[in-house]
Amino acid sequence: MENILEVKNLGIDLVTRDSIRRLIDDVSFEVGIKQSYGIVGESGCGKSITAMSIMQLLSYPLKTGKGEIFFDSDAGKVDLLSMKKEIRKIRGKEISMIFQEPMTALDPIFTIEDQIIETLEFHTNLNKKDMRDLALEMLNKVGIPRAEQLLGEYPHQLSGGMLQRIMIAIALICRPKLLIADEPTTALDVTIQAQILDLMNELKESFDTSIIMITHDLGVIAETCEKVAVFYAGQIVEETDVVRMFHGAAHPYTSGLLRAVTSLGDKSKSLYTIPGMVPVGGYIPKGCRFEDRCDRAKKICKNNPPELLEIEEGHKCRCWLYNESGDEK
């Protein structure tokens, strides 16, 4: 397997007593070995639940409805979605996750040492002293001063930036092959964000980890990722490498997002806006999901959903503008 992770036709459903609504529809992507893969989109577009489904962290009423997620584990290629309890052996060891809010992701009643070591206790046979040494080594790696003293402290005694470093230390302590970072810097200040992003880039090199970076901030994508998928209303609308995304975006939504961001600072004009809002509450338009907000919508877009097609080598886009069969209509 040349990729570390292959997501194939993933569908995630919201199951209620009398209905099933598909929130994520037909999402497929691959993450290469040592690659950083960015997932970008606005809130509610499904980027977080996609990431959660990789580790089987979805709970009622969310359920994976279809698809496969192949992972290149130590024991060979496995389908994560079909795994039962065995997935615990992979969680935290081969795939780990950093959550958005470091303040709420750590347990307030356990010391930092307890929380770092918990992962090791589950996955390794090390004795207490070795585990402590390893924890200290990790804390030093993520740039935490006075690590020895800090092991005995509780989360409330530390700042957000520090806690996020500890989260990263916990995530990396078993040297996972894949790290999923769900908005790791959204809750932090810009100066701390810069520290954390630099740290992640650095650690990726020294640990040979692949990263899935989930964010709504195009700046974070530009700084850290190699390949990017743009999510809109539960679908990938564009997937390409990072340079092409910023300098040759094909989908009107992507280019709209970029224009909204880059027009900031030019006071002479009013800001570029994408009119309207994201379809809410699982209401799915019949045709293209972006049709009502798109300034280049054609007749065909209203009733016929476009497919994600490769428009050039390594560049996929879900839009009728790039689909020849849509030209005549």
Place this chain on the structure above:
Amino acid sequence: MSRVLLEVENLKTYFPVKEGVFKKTTGYVHAVDDVSFKVNEQETFALVGESGCGKSTTGMSILRLIEPTAGSVLFEGQDVLKLSAEELRKKRRDMQLIFQNPYSSLNPRMTVKRLMEEPLKTHFKMSQKELDEQVFQTADKVGISKDQLERYPHQFSGGQRQRISIARAIISRPRFVVADEPVSALDVSIQSQILNLLIQLQMDLKLTYIFISHDLNVVRHLSNSVAVMYLGRIVETGLSEEIFKNPMHPYTQALLSAVPSKDPLNKKKRIILQGDVPSPVNPPEGCPVFARCNRAMDVCKQQRPVLKAMSGTHRTACHLY
């Protein structure tokens, strides 16, 4: 040059730290420490800084939603801090606030119409007909349609709710509005809609803004003047073009360089600030930025720098100059 509408002088807001059984005051959090600035009429003055630097407390202190410890806030020459409760209530008609989080700042049990009527009922005596007229007019201005007025806040998206908050702030025809991180909780594509709305309203209603934000891109777009705050103090202030083109204080430089680049081909060289903001309970004696500054000198540790004029209105508090 336009007229000065608001003048803040040596504003200080301290919060006591209480400890022990008898709640003895053991120290003070210096949330706002000796802050002075002027805001011109119909301009936007931005306060920027990291969380905990005192920018929101400054905004709240100006409106006396938090009582400042010392200093003066002159609104058209009248000291707001000396007003009696009744006078202050009347003054609030002219001074309004837009809150950061549109999810928690609207009463979930009131319809949009009642939410919007509330400020009018507080400040004016109006018949229901006049109220209706004002509400319709304002709703139209902020982009809420008439048939949405009987709905409740939970039926709206974040962007729509922020429009309702804005409507509540402007319906009493204020001249001065403090906007406390009005777009931080919103998505990028919605953010630009709200920013455009704020700019439009400023022109139509001749508003003066204090715009509080941690997002430097947004501040750059919107503001005429900027003050960069750190640990309750202003470290650099001036016209926003000057500050963004030629930041002089090492902290401002680092802050600007920390903003992620919007171009993967052109990544910025970053100045990384080490560590975190020190505790404002017992702020360091010398320069507040000392511990994190990459150009710190010996003098910075002992002596606190004061704001010095660099050129025109551009002032910075740093021993380098």
